[in-house]
Amino acid sequence: MIFIAILIGCILGAILGFNAPIISYTYSSYLAIAIIAALDSVFGGIASVIKKNFDLKIFISGFFGNAILAILLTILGQKLNVDIYLAAIVVFVWRMFMNLGTIRRYYVEKWSDMLRKRTNKKEAEEK
Secondary structure, eight states, X not given: OHHHHXXXXXXXXXXXXXXXXXXXXXXXXXHHHHHHHHXXXXXXXXXXXXXXXXXXXXXXXXXXXXXXXXXXXXXXXXXXXXOTHHHHHHHHHHHHHHHHHHHHHXXXXXXXXXXXXXXXXXXXXXX
8 A cells, every 4th residue: 555655656756747847956955865854754654664663743753854954954064065965865875775674674574474375375285
C-alpha cells in the first residue's frame, strides 16, 4: 500500500515537474538541500512503520524541521562563504542509506520466509 502511494507520488511529481517553471539558480541549492532533508524524513518514516513505532507528530516535525534546518545551514554557509550545506547533505544521505538498509532487510527477510514456507509446503506435499 505504501509503495503504491510512493509510486503514484513519483509519477505525479514527474508529470508536474515537467510542466513546472524552472527554478532560478539562486534558489536551486536551497531547494536541493530541502528535498534531500525531506527524503530523509520519508525514508525514516517508512523504516519506522516497518519497526512498528511510527508517530505522525514525529514524522511531520522531522519533515519540516529537517528541511528548515538544512535551508538555514545553506543560508549561513553562503553568508560565511563556506559550504556548510555539504555537512547536512552527508548526514541526510547517510541516514537515508541506513533507513534504506532497514527497509531492504525487512523485505528480504519477508521474501525469504515466504520462499521457505513455499518450499517446505512443497516438500510436505511430496512426502
